[in-house]
Amino acid sequence: MADEISEAVQIIRVTFDSIEVAMKVGSGGLNTIKDLCLFLKGMLDYEKSMGKTSMRKLLMKGGDLQVLQFQESDLKKVKKMAKKYGILYSELPKIHKDSGMVEIVIHSEAVPRANLIIQKLGTGSLTSIEDYMKNSEQSDLGELLKFFEKQKSGNAQTPSEEAADRAVDGLIEKVGMYAMEKEKVNIDDVREKFSIDEIQAKDILGKLTSMGAVENGESENTYKAVMDKDAFSNRIQGYKQLADRISAIQSYSNPSLTDITISKTLIAEENERAVKTRVPGTWGANVRYLWINKENVLDIHGGKTMLTFLDKEKEYKLYDEQNRVTEKKKGDELYKNHYDPVEMNLRQRAEKQKKAEEKQRIQQKLKAASEKKLAEAPQRKGR
Structure with missing residues (x-):
C-alpha cells in the first residue's frame, strides 16, 4: 500500500x-x-x-x-x-x-x-x-x-525567416496559386502537395472560398478555381496591404500607447520609411523634430492630417534641423506638453474608412482585370 x-x-x-x-x-x-x-x-x-x-x-x-x-x-x-x-x-x-x-x-x-x-x-x-x-x-x-x-511576445521568427504570424497567409497564397494552376483540386491534393494535415487543408480551402478564389466542386472535398492567377494575385496583394496597415495600427490597443494627430504642415522632411515632423510648441533656435515610422501612420481629414501614437513609456530622440539628436523625452511628457488629446472613436472611424477605401480599390482592380480579359477574348478567338 x-x-x-x-x-x-x-x-x-x-x-x-x-x-x-x-x-x-x-x-x-x-x-x-x-x-x-x-x-x-x-x-x-x-x-x-x-x-x-x-x-x-x-x-x-x-x-x-x-x-x-x-x-x-x-x-x-x-x-x-x-x-x-x-x-x-x-x-x-x-x-x-x-x-x-x-x-x-x-x-x-x-x-x-x-x-x-x-x-x-x-x-x-x-x-x-x-x-x-x-x-x-x-x-x-x-x-x-x-x-x-x-x-x-512576437519577437521571434520562424525557421523560414518569415514572421510567424504570416506563415499561414503565405500558405494560403501558395495553395491558391496551385488551385489556379490545376483549375480543380481536392483536400488530398493539397495535403500531399504542401505536407499539411486534413484540418489545415480544409481551413485554407475554406479561406480561399471566402475570398471568392475557389468554390465547391461537383463532389465532396473538391474545389474549383473561379479566378485566374492575375486576379488572385491582385486580391492577395490587396489583402496583404490591408493586413500590414491594420497590423501596424492595431498596436494602439496597448494601454501605454496614446493616439495623437499631426498636421501635415508640420512635416519637415520624409523618406520611404519615416516622416520628420516639427514638435508643436517648438520653434526658432529651440525647434525640435520627431521622426515617425510611416507604418504607424493613418491619413485622415482628406489627407491633411496624420493619425499616429506615442508610447508613454518610451524615450524618444528629438532632433534639430541638421538631424542631430539634441535631447530625449518620454512619450508621456511629449504627449502632455505638445499634442492635443484625440477623441476616443477617431481611430475607429479612420480604420473603418481605410478598410472601405482598400476594399473599393481592390474591387476596381479586379473589375479592370475582368474587363481586360473580356476585351482580349474576341481577339484570341479570332486567331
Missing part, C-alpha cells in the same frame, strides 16, 4: 489549452517537470503561430511522448516515411543551425514504426521526452525555452 501511495504522488496532472496531461515526476524531479511544462506550452504556442496542431493532437493522446533525433539531411526522408507509416509528429524549431541534427516529437504508440525509420536510415536515436529534457545540455534547453518566450 505504501508503494502504491508513493507511486501515486509521483504523478502530476497539467492542463494545456483544455488538454489534461498526466506526467510522471521520475528521477529528474520537479525541476525537470517544470522545464517540460514550459517546453510543451512553448511548442503549443509555436505551432499555433504556424497554423499547426500536431503537438496538441499528440497531447490529446496522452503525455507519453518520445523524441526522435536524426541528421537534418534526412528530414525529407523522415517526413515521407512518417506519412507512409501514419506517424503523427511535431517538428522542433531548429535553434542551432550548424549542428546538423533535428528532432521531432512523436507519441510512444508510434515507437515500433519510428524504429523502422531508424533502421532504414541506418542512424538516429529515440528517447523519452522526460529523458530528453533531463539529459539536454542546460544551455541548449535554455536557448530553446528562450526562443519560445520570444516567439510568444
Whole structure:
C-alpha cells in the first residue's frame, strides 16, 4: 500500500489549452517537470503561430511522448516515411543551425514504426521526452525555452525567416496559386502537395472560398478555381496591404500607447520609411523634430492630417534641423506638453474608412482585370 501511495504522488496532472496531461515526476524531479511544462506550452504556442496542431493532437493522446533525433539531411526522408507509416509528429524549431541534427516529437504508440525509420536510415536515436529534457545540455534547453518566450511576445521568427504570424497567409497564397494552376483540386491534393494535415487543408480551402478564389466542386472535398492567377494575385496583394496597415495600427490597443494627430504642415522632411515632423510648441533656435515610422501612420481629414501614437513609456530622440539628436523625452511628457488629446472613436472611424477605401480599390482592380480579359477574348478567338 505504501508503494502504491508513493507511486501515486509521483504523478502530476497539467492542463494545456483544455488538454489534461498526466506526467510522471521520475528521477529528474520537479525541476525537470517544470522545464517540460514550459517546453510543451512553448511548442503549443509555436505551432499555433504556424497554423499547426500536431503537438496538441499528440497531447490529446496522452503525455507519453518520445523524441526522435536524426541528421537534418534526412528530414525529407523522415517526413515521407512518417506519412507512409501514419506517424503523427511535431517538428522542433531548429535553434542551432550548424549542428546538423533535428528532432521531432512523436507519441510512444508510434515507437515500433519510428524504429523502422531508424533502421532504414541506418542512424538516429529515440528517447523519452522526460529523458530528453533531463539529459539536454542546460544551455541548449535554455536557448530553446528562450526562443519560445520570444516567439510568444512576437519577437521571434520562424525557421523560414518569415514572421510567424504570416506563415499561414503565405500558405494560403501558395495553395491558391496551385488551385489556379490545376483549375480543380481536392483536400488530398493539397495535403500531399504542401505536407499539411486534413484540418489545415480544409481551413485554407475554406479561406480561399471566402475570398471568392475557389468554390465547391461537383463532389465532396473538391474545389474549383473561379479566378485566374492575375486576379488572385491582385486580391492577395490587396489583402496583404490591408493586413500590414491594420497590423501596424492595431498596436494602439496597448494601454501605454496614446493616439495623437499631426498636421501635415508640420512635416519637415520624409523618406520611404519615416516622416520628420516639427514638435508643436517648438520653434526658432529651440525647434525640435520627431521622426515617425510611416507604418504607424493613418491619413485622415482628406489627407491633411496624420493619425499616429506615442508610447508613454518610451524615450524618444528629438532632433534639430541638421538631424542631430539634441535631447530625449518620454512619450508621456511629449504627449502632455505638445499634442492635443484625440477623441476616443477617431481611430475607429479612420480604420473603418481605410478598410472601405482598400476594399473599393481592390474591387476596381479586379473589375479592370475582368474587363481586360473580356476585351482580349474576341481577339484570341479570332486567331
